[in-house]
Amino acid sequence: MTKLIILDRDGVINWEPGGHCARHPDEVRLLEGSAAAIGRLNNAGIKVAVATNQGAIKKGFFDEAMLAAIHRRLLELIAVDGGHIDALFYCPHYNEDQCRCRKPEPGMLHDVAEHFACSLDQVPFVGDDYRDVLAARAVDATPIIVRTGKGEETEQRLKKKSDQDVPVFANLAAVVDQLIGDLI
Template identity: 40%
Template sequence: MRADHAHGMKLVILGRDGTINRYRDDHVKAPEELDPLPGALEAVARLNHNGWHTVLATNQAGIGRGLLDMASLNAVHLHLNQLLAEKGGRLDAAFFCPHTPEEGCDCRKPLPGLIKQIGERFDVELDAVHMVGASLTDLLTAQNAGCIPHLVLSGPLGVLESHQLQEVLASVPGARVHADLAACAEAIIQEGRRRAAEERGQALPPDTQAGDLN
């Protein structure tokens, strides 16, 4: 049993489109169609440097529909990891559902099957796992799997008026909202530091200003 296993591995599950790269209506079918959002790759690296493992969880119905094949999807994710490596970050794994909605699988988000696979693979309790996405589907997936739900406004929901956004969020109590992945990563890191300090019975680390607690 590893020393860090007492509290489980620190894990953040990330949606892909609208969270890490710009959302495309027509699917990302090839590496050159993957357009990273500003600051997103750096945010993953920052999480990694602070001890967080990051895993991708994405619906890829384009495979079931014949719009792209496994080799193309693997090429896209290889490219993403190469871009991350340039920033000093990495994804531990990319989990995806290849099915169309009509196939009735249990791994297509918002069903929790894909997230449960990740929990089993990494031997983590899902209630301590942060899940970040850009859609209501991602929030519902986190809720259904028992993860901590985070919404980033760097995808399609970013254009909503405030009252429209509140309507979306009403179905996922406790969801946390961030401008983008960089802001979300910072919040997760700071909360992790506070938790670790509390568990050690210490005050906050010296680089955290008291004002950050508001």
């Protein structure tokens, strides 16, 4: 059985400058404790995948080469704390494209399952947006929300919908504390 966790990128691992995704490697800033949390997952033998919507490509804010540079910078910063991402998946489309890979659609998560040759049943998927909850549920993964990024807004949305079965944590480090504690 593959031990795996799926993370959204913006608002979970890194800060969103000005309320939007990083558009240049110089804008990549990790949220406090996220790199160390990823390192702890790695040390516990848990594979780490990232699944991120990057509609800014479709909108023309940057191209896929710039996204690759942004991801290289992200990986460099995570490595400073001894962590690494095992696989990174992204959707370059925007809502009106009606693709199967843009969350909340499950296509990108199906790609994660194929890459790791595993079922996503009960695999934790940590996000900050309601679309992450919907995507996780579409593949029987376990949705988890962090209050960083859009998480506080998402937490309020969950409460309004009486959708109380989604655990909410302060940040990625708190999620990892719980997950690793459950493994011990």
